[in-house]
Amino acid sequence: MKQSPEQREIEENLGPGAFSADGFLGSDPRSLADIIRDDQALVKSLGLTHQAIARQLGALTRLGLPGLGTPVPYGDHLEVIVMDYRGIIPCPFRDNVREEKRLTVCRDRLTGDAIRWTDLNVHMIAAHGFYEGRGSPFRVDPAEVQAMLSIQPDPEPENSES
């Protein structure tokens, strides 16, 4: 399918070397539209919405922020560590949103399992349903998120973004 100039620019922004060293698409051979569509289906199959996932990730980042890099306990056996860096990164989707360069790690103290996300991940999930491509250093896998955080579905279904 032919891409519009806007879509082409977004894909360029998501590629390596534009906004981050390795980009946001990883080694994923799928098109951006396919990546978003497949993740939308996965999120739906988990009984969740992009907003519910983004809301939970954002809440955990806010929980961990006062720790200034020190682990902050969450629930019985999870802990949240927030590391922030100097600088701002714009959203590659050309929506004029800019996020601080902040990384949140949520770790299970019992198993050692960990998931991680950036403030930009949270925005891209909520606003664009984009979790990054497979093999991307900062892909947020909805199934892994749900396995660790057991996010409660929204009480009422939200409109689909796809």
Place this chain on the structure above:
Amino acid sequence: MEIVTTILSISLISVALAILIILAERLLNNYGDCQIDINGGARQMTAKGGSSLLSTLAGQGIFVPSACGGKATCGLCKVQVLDGAGPLLPTEEPYLSADERQKGFRLSCQVKVKQNIKILIPEELFNIREFKTRIAKIETLTHDIKGLRLDLQEPDRIRFKAGQYVQLYTKPYGKVRESVFRAYSMASVPSDDRSVELIVRQVPEGICTTYVHQELKEGDELRISGPSGDFYLRGDCDELVFIAGGSGLAPIRSLILDILEKQLAYKMTFFFGAVTLRDLYYLDFFRDLEKQHENFRFVPALSKPLPDDNWQGETGLITEVVNRFIPDGKNKEAYLCGSPGMINACLNVLQTKGIGPDKIFYDKF
């Protein structure tokens, strides 16, 4: 036959359209030479139109400070445009106050030079130079922080105020096809004017920090420009409070060394916060300074030392440690450098101690 004719016709039309688009692009996007009038005719230059005002000025040897490399994410490259800028872009709006918009301030990285343009810029920007340097030393300071010592080649001397920063230009590498530049504070003392020392923390996936950490080697050439920035000593006080985390130590080190070298009589306390011992560096350096200078106190602090760290120093979040050590804000100025989270947390503590916003200084990048 009819099918072949149709295919040929469509192909010919497509080629004709493509040629037309290329010609139109060349004609319409060719802005020719544009006059740039700076500070009411104090300087005038001619440059080829079509590029951003930021890069056009850089091409003429005028380096407007920018920390993000022209991506409209730092808001540092503001200049006052009196004429010829075109309409304000949505990308600029978050960085410009109503007053600034009214006065014609714009982000120079977002203004495209398409016609003659008149601008006002601070005189000190004319002092910013581009330097060719050679990397004399790369030192691993922590697991994610490296120190660089750059010997200046051309020009071979730099004049700067302790606390200011330079911009470091990368070359294309790996999957990164374009040169980018980012701002880094100088850690060296201004009297050491033939070299510049930088401290760079690896930002995960960061284009410039990955270049520094993974691509650069001792002996490589590196391009920088500077000095820039208004994070320097004001000194309208008796006592100075310095707070740093991570690579934020860089400008604080420069400030402290400069003050000690000039034998200024300020009483100084430097709080250096980290999580575990592996995140701290220059401990011996500052402890030695503390031994040599009665007016300097060094307070490193760990928020969560590991048992193996055998840490005997202060513990707790840096905000808690500052709260314990600083009784009040009387006759004090505070200088902060570190992550935004650390700076925000420290601002709150310092203000509860009575150090007003006009006495607290930090870089906004």
